[in-house]
Amino acid sequence: MPTSIHPTAATHVLPATIDNQQWIYLRHPDGVVGPEHYALRTQSLSTVLSAGEVLVEARYLSVDPYMRINQSSRPTYNALPHALDTVQTAGVVGRVMASGVPHLAPGDWVEGMLGWQTHARVHHSVLRKLDPALAPVSTALGALGMPGRTAWFGLTESGRPHAGEVVVVSGAAGAVGSLVAQFAKRHGCKVLGIAGGASKCDWLRTTLGLDWAVDYKAHADADALAATIKALTGGVDVYFDNVGGMVTDAVIPLINLRARIIICGTISQYSGGLDQPESGPRFLHHMLYQRATIQGMLARDYAHRMDEMLKIVGPWVKAGSLVFEETIVHGFDQLPATLNSLFTGDHRGKLLVAVDPL
Amino acid sequence: MPTSIHPTAATHVLPATIDNQQWIYLRHPDGVVGPEHYALRTQSLSTVLSAGEVLVEARYLSVDPYMRINQSSRPTYNALPHALDTVQTAGVVGRVMASGVPHLAPGDWVEGMLGWQTHARVHHSVLRKLDPALAPVSTALGALGMPGRTAWFGLTESGRPHAGEVVVVSGAAGAVGSLVAQFAKRHGCKVLGIAGGASKCDWLRTTLGLDWAVDYKAHADADALAATIKALTGGVDVYFDNVGGMVTDAVIPLINLRARIIICGTISQYSGGLDQPESGPRFLHHMLYQRATIQGMLARDYAHRMDEMLKIVGPWVKAGSLVFEETIVHGFDQLPATLNSLFTGDHRGKLLVAVDPL
The missing domain is CATH 3.40.50.720 (NAD(P)-binding Rossmann-like Domain)
Structure with a gap:
């Protein structure tokens, strides 16, 4: 087995750069967070992988109540609030577009804290590989996440x-x-x-x-x-x-x-x-x-014990005996409004934004 | 060893009845509790002991913050508040006047929940025998209680x-x-x-x-x-x-x-x-x-584990290395006012009322 860069990356024809759309957290909300606190920007992202890197295309992006905690102006569980003028932190499920590691190949599903952006080039160690045969991959942000x-x-x-x-x-x-x-x-x-x-x-x-x-x-x-x-x-x-x-x-x-x-x-x-x-x-x-x-x-507190949960809950999801409702909003542009609806809306179960592939 | 009434009771000349002074909890306080919620009454207490009984003369009577909890009109840790027209519940340290059991003799020091009264005739099982050589007996209501x-x-x-x-x-x-x-x-x-x-x-x-x-x-x-x-x-x-x-x-x-x-x-x-x-x-x-x-x-919650505490803290008290401040008010008539001062006053350490023997 080669320990250097995996050859599959080279077999896909990718442009040298990709237009990466990003939702930037722009200003602190005093009350309910919404679109006015974000700006949509486009970054030109190089597709050239360094050693150990993977290029991921986002397919499901998470909105979670904790995001608003991190926008508090007082210390929370983090000493500092979410930095302004940076991509909104978020869990994301996506597909590998190019990989520099042997255990991830283009087309593989992965989950990681990639933020509100359509693409991310990250070190493979921040990604969790998903098995689509076990459960819908979106559950990696919900029941199995x-x-x-x-x-x-x-x-x-x-x-x-x-x-x-x-x-x-x-x-x-x-x-x-x-x-x-x-x-x-x-x-x-x-x-x-x-x-x-x-x-x-x-x-x-x-x-x-x-x-x-x-x-x-x-x-x-x-x-x-x-x-x-x-x-x-x-x-x-x-x-x-x-x-x-x-x-x-x-x-x-x-x-x-x-x-x-x-x-x-x-x-x-x-x-x-x-x-x-x-x-x-x-x-x-x-x-x-x-x-x-x-x-x-x-x-x-339990991030290091994920496997214990998956071992028990995974089979329940696979067997269809656990209800894992998902409310899926379509469109990358809907992210800030969907976050807002967490606090004002009427969804059930896990609230997600889905984006279609380019 | 006789298992019936202990002969020491008979060796002391006691009148057939004793005037037992009692502080009766009379009415529910809306705010701070004080003398207006109590009445002093005198009961004629028979000194004739039934099997297993002990007659105790109170020497130190306790006032504790929990007494006011028990006067709340809502359920607390007890389903019902302290009953009106009954003797105020309280921990007491006293001396045995007469005993129907072999392990307690007149003059022995004991502690128990005897209430705000100068005397009590109770079953021996509710009394804890104290060793005056270990520590001042009043500590049975404080540091060692x-x-x-x-x-x-x-x-x-x-x-x-x-x-x-x-x-x-x-x-x-x-x-x-x-x-x-x-x-x-x-x-x-x-x-x-x-x-x-x-x-x-x-x-x-x-x-x-x-x-x-x-x-x-x-x-x-x-x-x-x-x-x-x-x-x-x-x-x-x-x-x-x-x-x-x-x-x-x-x-x-x-x-x-x-x-x-x-x-x-x-x-x-x-x-x-x-x-x-x-x-x-x-x-x-x-x-x-x-x-x-x-x-x-x-x-x-720890009443059954008293010995564990005494084993460790007792020697500290005996050695004089633990400060166990007591604020002692003299006079049985001072009990309700002393309870009031728990919430309004300026005492340090354990607040007690001492009564002199008849």
Whole structure:
């Protein structure tokens, strides 16, 4: 086997440069992020590969709530916010156009943090090779990607669910929440999903098979929402929180003894509340009363354990027994508007932007 | 050995009945609890012992912040609040006046949950025999009692402190906080105590030998307090919280990666805030950023592990190497006012009421 540059790169006729379209993060949003905070630019990208490099053409580009966290003007899990005047960081699934390494050939599917751009020339070590026979490649950004890893390890490691327990999931129709809810069902838990709107709740009940689904938008305030959840469940053993705010205000007073609360996201607070926290009811006395635990978790904490998740969840996806809904928006130009719709819209499951090949 | 009533009871000449003074919890406080919520009554207590019973004369009676929790009109860690028209529940250290069991003799020191009354006739199984040679018997209500157990297990089991880490303790001059701070020093941690007033802070620095002490009353708001703590510590690895409210608002944004926050108490919220929660800044995003943990804990969770604590902390008390400050108020009639002063006053360490023998 040759250890130098792989010959397949040479067998494809590529122009010396490619027009690479890029969405540049231009200015900090005070509230909801949207197209006005981005600019579309075209870069002339050389196709000449250095040793170990791969040229990738993007086919699915991710929009994720964490992107807005990284735009906070205060320190977050990163010391510095997303740099202005740079390509928006994002997970991408694409196809190899040219490769300087033997294990990746043109046409192969790969996933990596390539950002919002139509092409990327990167070192092979940042790419994960995908097997299209295992699952639709887009799942590498969803059920078999970062959201799946977040859901799996957040629930199993921080939530420690047991059969017969009540698990409540906020943002239950979202990319992470819809997986958490199904994983909890597989653990033998009784699962209540909280989502916005009757349509999402119907989907949670009928398609995902949850025990209960509650539309927070149909409740005037946290007390009303709490009354509904209390009447249905009696109390909460595990609360997997993607949302925060009023929804979390409703759930925390309902926790049972030794409840586990997983803070996976606080999306209700992302559009301004991270820079200037809003006020809410104090609740730490409930932690005392119930000797409960709150645990914050991030996908990155489990990046090195991706294989453990894939070994279990991969076969469920392949067998078609796990619902992995994807909402796919077509067109590279739609990226900032699609990100905006994460915070304002009504999608289900994983939100993606698809681009067609040139 | 006789298994029936022990003969020592008969050797003491006791009247058939004793006037037993009792503080009766009469009405629910909306705000700060005080004498107006109690009534002093005298009960005629028969000195005739049933099998296994012991007659105890109270000498030290405890006032503790948890008493106000149990007066909340909402469910707390107990389903029901402290019953009205009953003796105030409390830990008591007293002397045996008469005993129906062989292992307790008149004159022996004991500790138990005997309530605010001058005498109690109880089953021996609710009493813990004390060794006056080991430590002052009053410590059975403090450093070698419930507060000591809370401090030890709260810090070691929930806090998991490591040498070199920064531990911040709120209510650091209090019964639990002053022990936590010293235990953390013994773990090799850098310890910052938060307390109200310059005098307490001087004591924390000079007598307890903490690295830093901060007077929260000298700060206008949480941001100002946070700035001081940040400047001193750089960041917080373990936050042992007895206070809640503005003090906790200041500390949480300063937590380091994988910080542990122990909710042992929220005394700032006890005088009304448990019934009607006040508002404060939302902070769960900090849990996410730092993958931090909040753990509520109660002394009762470790009642069965008292011996483990005593084995370690007992010798420190006996050796005089642990500071176990006691603020002792004299007079049974002072009990409700002393409880009130827990929330309004300026005591240090464990607050107790002492009564002289008849």
